[in-house]
Amino acid sequence: MDNLADSSGAAYSGASTGGRGPRRKALRAVVAGAVALAVAAGGAYAAGLGPFARDTGPDPAATRQARAFLADWEAGRMPGAADRTTSPAAAEKVLRSFTAGLDIGKPELTAETAAEGEDGTVTVPFTARMPVTGLGTWTYASTLPLREQDDGSWKVEWTLSLVHPRLSDTEKFRLEREETEPPEVTDRDGEKMTGTRFPSLAPLMTRLAGDGGGGASGARGAIHLVDRVTGAVERTEARFGAKTVRADDGPVRTTLDADWQSAAEKALATHADGKNAALVALRIDDGEVLAVANSPSSGFNRALSGTYAPGSTWKIVTSSALLLKGAVAPDDVVDCPRYLTVGKRFQNVELSEHPGATFRKDFTESCNTAFISLRDRLDEGELGAVAREYFGVGQEWHVGAPTYDGSVPVPRDETEKAASMIGQGRVQANPLIMASVTATAVSGTFHQPSLTAGTEDTTDTTPLPRGVVTQLREMLRATVTDGTAKILSGLPGEIGAKTGTAEVSEDQDNNGWLVAHRGNVAIACVVEEGVTGGGSAGPVVRGLLTAVPGDSG
Template sequence: MKRTAAIVCLSAVLITAGCSDSKSNGGGKPDPNNEKQASAAAVKAFADAWVKAWAPDGKPDEAAALTDAPTTFGPRLDSVDTALVAQSVTVTPQGDPKCSDDSNCTQELAVEAILRGIGTMKWTSTATAVKTGDAWKIKASGDTIYPGLGEANYLKRVRTVPPRASILDRTGKPLTTNRPVVIVGVASGNVATAATYAAFTKNLDVDGTRLWKRAKGLPPGQFVDAITIRAEEWDKLRNTVGKLPGVLTMGGTASLPESSTFARSVIGTMKTATAETLKNAGPSASSSDQVGTTGLQFAYQQQLAGTPGGSVTLRDGKTKMAIKEVFKQQAKPGVAVKTTLDTNLQRFAEAALATSKLPASLVAVQASTGQVLAAGNGPTATNYNRAFQGHYAPGSTFKIVTSAALLGTGMTKNTVLPCTNTINVFGKTFKNYDALAPYGNGSMERAFNQSCNTAFISQHGRLPADRMTRTAAMFGIGQDLKLSIPAYGGEVPAPKDDVAEAASMIGQGTVTASPLAMSLVGAAVKNGTALKPVLVPGKDPAGPAAAPLPPATVAALRAMMRSTVTGGTAHALAGSGVVSAKTGTAEVVSNGKVITNGWMVGFRGDVAFAVIVEGGISGGKAAGPIVQNFLSRFK
């Protein structure tokens, strides 16, 4: 039975053999009375039809019709195709036909078949053309397909998949290893019951209705895979789900981290190949393979998987014993991918996020290098990497950038700014977060560590229209991060008017950034220069993302971020060592309602961090405890 494959078949290279001492009929057609020309034409037509037969969705009918026994040869040709799992073939007639008389000629065929998931197998067979009445036919022999097949022998293929290489942490310790898994599915047709599909939905987070439609649409006797889970997880479900009608399982291995949640959105997931992931996996992959579907497992699928090997043996049709090995290709192991992740810090980040009752993300980077040390999303694992890809208004954490812009105009951290309850900018009223009471005049440092919106907005007239955009770029915001996996570097468009500029100064309006981007802002203050983030050394661009920040600006920002912990809105971190931070509360519209997201950005030692809590009441109250928990786990 022919298998479907979304791979373009190679064209046949067909050479029409002619005779040096003969001429064709008028119009270029072969002379039916010239055995060499006529047999060569028959062989060429057969070769062309063979190529079509082994193409995706191909059928052997046309090739079979060109033989002297089409009813037996068609299934024979198709069975060899199925045995080899050929995705395409090239069949090239070689040289001139050799004729023993005017009714029997032979011609060699050079065959190259691409065996799906293994490689290219080459051989030479011989086509015998015989004249039957006025027509030339190809003798229907197994040897025409492969020498030695005869009438009963057959070819058997074995594929060998090498162990998948590991994803490593920054010290070379494996983050993933090959672990036992169970592929859980159902029998095709109507074997499974409604209770079976309901159990898949309830216990395995599989869309039971969609699975039912897939199973119903296939002929009986097929395995319809639904999900791949760890063997230990299946053990817990075996006595309930496993005994339901129609449930089928297959064992296997997959390259997995220490738990199903560990660094899931960065490392990624493994599943049985789909059309999309099979395309990403390359020509050596098979539809039955476990391949990367997200994260680094997807990005480095071909490197991690290596190259499968395989063999083909010619076997005796009666004894089933191998006559000889006719093809062999050695498997090549995959190559590990080393990351910058710190295993312990990743565990600490996930443990801290697990304490949140709201969706939250944490990113930690090495301030001196930009290397990602940890990236987590909680309180439960998700395939969507909010920590890298989230588009969030950064709120008051963006005052780090705003302060740098104002410092660039000649202001200092001691410049006096008015903190009023509200401020009106061309008809738009801005206010402070609810917990802050206006205190009148105070230094920029106080406005920073108390997070007074109105104090900063009062200075919007000092900034040229593009100053916020240019200053944000000094912290790396707005750049294409070019990481190995998708990541958002933020955006600070030039404001269209004074109102938009005022909003951007407090991280609202059109300003957006990811937690990763904001962690790099904290790192830039600590390091003095914004750096490009790195997750896979040697693959991700490294080095400065902008020119060094002015030393006076760096000194002022460090002082203001430290005072935010010692006497400001990040006081929850006062007992967490020498920490410098900035809190933020950003208003966003969700389902028609205005809610707030809580932020905290900062650094301790060489570790810079950013935390966001979706729906958090404020940065200090929502993000602060997560950061405190995280920092308490290491020195």
């Protein structure tokens, strides 16, 4: 079955599969007998079961796996959560469609006490608090089944009912919102903005709130359990209602700029070739968002809530981590071979190679193998720590609308560490994040992005040293004048940029990325299945910068 969300918000989910691991009955029988003897003898271990206490009850490894699964799901690390199950492909699709189709923000999943079954399985009950964007929180209880595998590890035995007890092959959930009049929205100068004039803003307008809460005044809706075939409502799981709209609420004033928004939408319509794509432009000095555009303009907001591997645009963060600790300098020779094997074979786009290249050349030509060769100069988890501490990635952002704020997990092995150096593996971002990363790199200071005034800022970051900023700006500029972002050369202003090509799967073309800065504006664009960043996202960004020559400074 397919498991995408339909236009009404229905979450479709595939059927479950699972495996059966070895029993540990023999061991437990021995333990039980030993305990019985100890009690019968009245020994000193009888009260606490002495040395046998650690062998009774559920295996702690099963509980750890359950909690890790919930933590990954809670943080939006769907590939990581799925890998902890007996059916990763099905699990990832269902978890993504469940949260996206029901418009769920960041869930809160709380594990309860584990229990062990007669057949050797372990079950971990949990409470799910699912914030439905703009409506309220849906709370329910479910259970994770875990089974020991042939290699002695534990996996969550995948079944649809663990996501919610009533999710099945015959029933699914559907989110229905009552039609409400969206609030009046203006740009930063007070100019009225409508969904008719700016199609990408239509789905976003009811999510904007002047208090930064991301909700809509007067929003109402419900989550229904429906028959997969007929769509008939079988029961209502949750109802939501909000306060009545007041006449004196007034318009929601945003940070958007009508000229930038119009140019962004036109650039996607003209240059994205009908592919799924998204773009964000924001001010470097304060993080205020000037434009949010999506193609198609209706439906899922890829620009703010998408979860993509950022590909080589992430080399901005990787370079920062290396430069911060003096692990490399721009003029150091870091060879760029065609291939490099770290568990798997990594290669450069179009199988390029640059023998004897400097690190600057590796950056401007986006050499994957050179960056991967430097992986041992960063400690485990250091890339994620730099992303969080200096760029705010993975911290909770309060933008004024629903967002996904990025994830950089600690690599599980050397292959994943190699992949994370080039923005692959489990590194996740979107255009909002990468526009912010670019702004931070060229200014040295992270500013939480914002769409409305008065948003709460709970982030805590450290400024980049001026020397690192200078090096990053120089390499970004060289990428336009001498590297893979030459498509932006010849435009007015001193533009810096970085291209990116992100692998998706063997049966899909790569996603194309490009980030850029000019004046006081940073931009990020992704084009799904765009093959290369310069060839797909490049024309979009060039079209935007051509249409809006000013820098909104």
